[in-house]
Amino acid sequence: MAQGATPPPPMPPPPPGLPIDGGVVALFLVAIIFGAFKILQINKQEA
Template identity: 55%
Template sequence: MTVKKKRILASTLFVLISFMCMAQVTPPPPGPSPAPGLPIDGGVLFGMIFALFYGVRKVMINNKR
């Protein structure tokens, strides 16, 4: 393949890619954000408590060995 053919092929591919990018549908804008100052979800609190108990258990098991 000659250099001229490679340039033509590359140019054609760039043009086709730009047409495909323009054909993409843009997503709708995001909805309104929640009000500031909302409480932390219960799942996060449960996860933190579980992690604390799991960590204490691991430390106690490692200290017995």
Template identity: 55%
Template sequence: MCVGQTPPPPGPPPPGLLPIDGGVLCGAAFAIFYGVKKLLFRKYNN
């Protein structure tokens, strides 16, 4: 009877992948602020 070996666990992901962190939140907040500003100034200019 043969006993097989289990494969080693996978390692960490390779470096170079872009993490989702505070930069995404900052960009989303800026986009919302910019959109609201554009909507408000469009109302005042008409």
């Protein structure tokens, strides 16, 4: 009667590797900058 409830089981370890969404914002910004650079480069060739 004096003994308390059993403690909860320990949490499982985190999954290995990096998260999938790591660096998505940086990749998006690089893609925007690269796209703008290519558009400007093509416009200079046509002019």
